[in-house]
Amino acid sequence: MEFAFLGPLTIKSGSLTLSYSGPRNKSLLAALLLDVNRAVSVDRLIDVVWDHPPETARQQVQNRIGRLRTLLARTPGQGIRNAGGGYLLEVREEQVDGLRFRRLCAEADQARRLGELDRAAERLHSGLGLWQGSAFQDVNSLTLRGDVIGWEEARLNAVESLVEVEFSRQRHSSVIVDLHNWVQRYPYHEGLHCRLAEALHAGSRTGEALRVLQQLRLRLTRELGLDACAAVQSLQCRLLRRTPDADEPAQARAVHLASPNTTRVSRLLGSAIPFA
Known part of the structure; x- marks a missing residue:
């Protein structure tokens, strides 16, 4: 069963x-x-x-x-x-699919710490493949809302980890389709939009990358009344200049997927909660 x-x-x-x-x-x-x-x-x-x-x-x-x-x-x-x-x-x-997902994520974390990136990617792909919608999609209970949000946060953490692993493996193009799907699900998540733009730029699709960032900035302004974070603005300027990533220190190049503040993350997760 x-x-x-x-x-x-x-x-x-x-x-x-x-x-x-x-x-x-x-x-x-x-x-x-x-x-x-x-x-x-x-x-x-x-x-x-x-x-x-x-x-x-x-x-x-x-x-x-x-x-x-x-x-x-x-x-x-x-x-x-x-x-x-x-x-x-x-x-x-x-x-239980949720328990299998949790185990696969834990195995992926361990693999990353050991430098086994191929194994980490395989575990994360398997874990994310278990999802068939939002957590407890057809359950309507206010008491369980915190638990539902916790599972959605775990899913988002897995998405972020997978993107980082694939970028570390220099497999930018392999994650573009997934990133397109994820930014549709998390329309205000600046980190994922930045990663999509970087992946597109790495594939010589800089024009598309700039459109992704511009659309994000417009969405944040029109729908949330927020300015894009510094990481988004910095990446947009860098792509406009077409500055090679290798010319900048790794710390300056990095776009942290967890960059949005608590308010932004709450809004983003709220869009994925069936009874939010």
Whole structure:
């Protein structure tokens, strides 16, 4: 049995997708998946499922857990058990896409530290390939919003790491298509736009690179009332001069993907949250 939440919330048994529909059922399952193999209190489940819990909330949680247990019982050794005054969903790491994503990112970080860039790139590509939309895309729970943002931040960190790895491997052109997709998803992320511009420039497409930066500056001004950060302006000036990157120190050339301040990042992530 496999559980997925890096996109629509789904349960699969082999090739069969099991039905566990309904917004409250999905919220309940989401809460259990966020703390797999750990007890989740009934109070926590109630907070996740209802903004304004009814008097029968505890009984309803028990009923919904019962239906989920029945569904999971189709697979031997899979289930939910009572624990610590709450419920615990027992799963193995390989059964949950989010846990596999987290492991692959950790392996990529280790590979980068060891200088194994090919392995790091492979792990990051595999991890990002698990995403099928926004985290918990069809779950609508205000209580889970912080958790959803945390997963989107993890995804963005993986994107940033992959771009850095590919640039270190001098594979600028190989990441251009992905960068185009990512800047559409994160339309205010200055670092990713800078990396796209640099990749285009490295492929002798400087005109396109300048258009990417100009469109970003216009978007920030018109939609957020913000000026582009210094890194964007510096890169735009450098491309206009067509100054070879090799003429500048590495520290001056670097465009840090995490350059936007907290406000910018919050706005950028908000565009990817289904119930923001």
